[in-house]
Amino acid sequence: MSDLDGYASPRGERSRRREIAERATRRSATLTLATTIFPGLGLLRTRYKRLGVLVVIGVVLFAMAVIARVVMLGPTKAALSVAVNPNALLAAAAFALVAGLIWVFTIILASLGTRDPSMTRRQRGGLSALTALLCMVVIVPMGTVVNYSLIQRDVVASLFGVQQGTPEEEETNAQPGTGVDPWEGVSRVNMLLLGSDAGDDRIGTRTDSMIVASINPQTGDTLLFSLPRNLENVPFPKTNPLSKIYPQGYNCGPPDCLLNGVWTSPKPTRSCSAVTPTPV
Secondary structure: OOOOOOOOOHHHHHHHHHHHHHHHHHHHHHHHHHHHHOOOOHHHHOOOHHHHHHHHHHHHHHHHHHHHHHHHHOHHHHHHHHHOOHHHHHHHHHHHHHHHHHHHHHHHHHHHHOOOOOOOHHHHHHHHHHHHHHHHHHHHHHHHHHHHHHHHHHHHHHHHOOOOOOHHHHHHHOOOOOOOOOOOOOOOEEEEEEEEEOOOOOOOOEEEEEEEEEEOOOOOOEEEEEEOOOOOOEOOOOOOOHHHHOOOOEOOOOOOOOHHHOOOOOOOOOOHHHOOOOOO
16 A cells, blocks of 8 residues: 555645635625625525524515505505605605615625635635625615605605695695684695686687696795696595595596596596586
């Protein structure tokens, strides 16, 4: 038997260690990238598996809640319920900030939790650079969401103030009183200004010009909003009887039921084109 039997050459040992280090580096990079794509996913293959499970479940539940709200309200109403609500915008900014921090934390944890002692200094440095880059991939868009949410909140709050109730409650409460100041306690008074396109040579009356004047009764400051006459799927508040006829918005098939036709009151069992308009 040769004296070299069972003895690994230094070159073979270095090759084996290099292969182990490369395999560990690829694994760490893959799991870190997986956590960047789906928060917590890469942690499922590390010693932080329990934390990864909690994060993954949280992401799934949040996605299900968003989908359920969109299905219940419709995409437009669901988006508007946040975009024009200062409190909802503030909550969205806070959520994006917290979610972004948790997401970045899981990325760093996935990177650190998959490091192997066999890795070289260069491999560790490369993983650190990759981790920093992936963190920036998350930080930049989440920071943008926070920034834009706060900007939008500032715009809405400065124009209308922070409303405490729902739009339906605000509309119900905005009634003039009988005291010295009939609008005391009312945050805003909205008036609809209509310009009709009617004449002897035209059929019917068309409200081609529609402008909402939103007035602050305490200061007299007034905001004017021009509404496109061909706006489709216009939603109605629950206090409006038409909300029962058109729960998903004013829509009875193109090209009918545009915004300038809301002044008519169609019967729910007939199409707009087959109904004789009657003012409401």
